[in-house]
């Protein structure tokens with residue numbers, strides 16, 4: 001059974017060198033929903049993800065993780081979180097199958113569970129026919145899908161995706177989103193960062209980050225209506241102080 005995981009971020013600050021990457025960020029990530037964290041380059045999206053993953057410690061503020069409504073320690077949650085970084089670090093010479101086998105060993109997944117997951121993932125990503133192809137010879141979209149497969153191999157309950165569709169062609173982008181909807185139906189908490197404003201509309205809740213602060217958030221349609229704009233492009237430009 002999937003455990004329902006939620007995350008509450010309260011007043012988190014994080015300074016990196018001379019930059020205040022996060023400045024008093026408070027956010028509620030609700031179990032089973034697809035959250036889009038959007039914002040321009042340097043807004044703090046990656047820093048937020050790395051903080052949620054425990055890779056960076058906040059300078060101030062707290063992050064609370066809940067499972068089925070009960071507060072749990074980060075250590076209990078960590079194995080349930082999958083992360084797909086902006087540039088998945090895959091091995092160019094290893095095939096798709098060799099990558100999956102590598103992560104099976106790393107995550108210590110049983111052979112039986114692995115066979116089931118492998119088949120399922122190859123089917124949903126439609127990468128089955130390419131299972132023997134080296135990662136270095138995959139298209140950009142396929143490469144990203146392989147990154148996602150490696151992250152999903154151990155059935156996470158939370159998945160953090162940092163700009164998963166950046167630089168991917170529109171068809172692969174659409175396929176990728178179908179894949180995310182599929183995951184959302186399993187009540188996995190999904191956090192996705194994106195710089196594509198059309199993708200913001202695909203999320204159930206959107207949070208706009210700007211210079212390390214949350215400047216607007218809500219359900220996509222309601223948020224646009226409240227801000228008096230028609231598109232996320234307009235919202236984005238307005239918050240950046242630029243004419244639409």
Ligand SMILES: Nc1ncnc2c1ncn2[C@@H]1O[C@H](COP(=O)(O)OP(=O)(O)OP(=O)(O)O)[C@@H](O)[C@H]1O
Pocket residue numbers: 016017018019020021039040041042043044045046047048
């Ligand atoms: N290691 C670092 N040292 C100093 N400053 C950093 C470091 N990493 C990031 N920053 C700065 O922190 C701020 C937030 O960066 P972050 O990478 O979180 O933004 P982002 O929204 O993910 O941007 P992008 O979409 O370009 O990845 C930026 O001003 C960035 O320049």
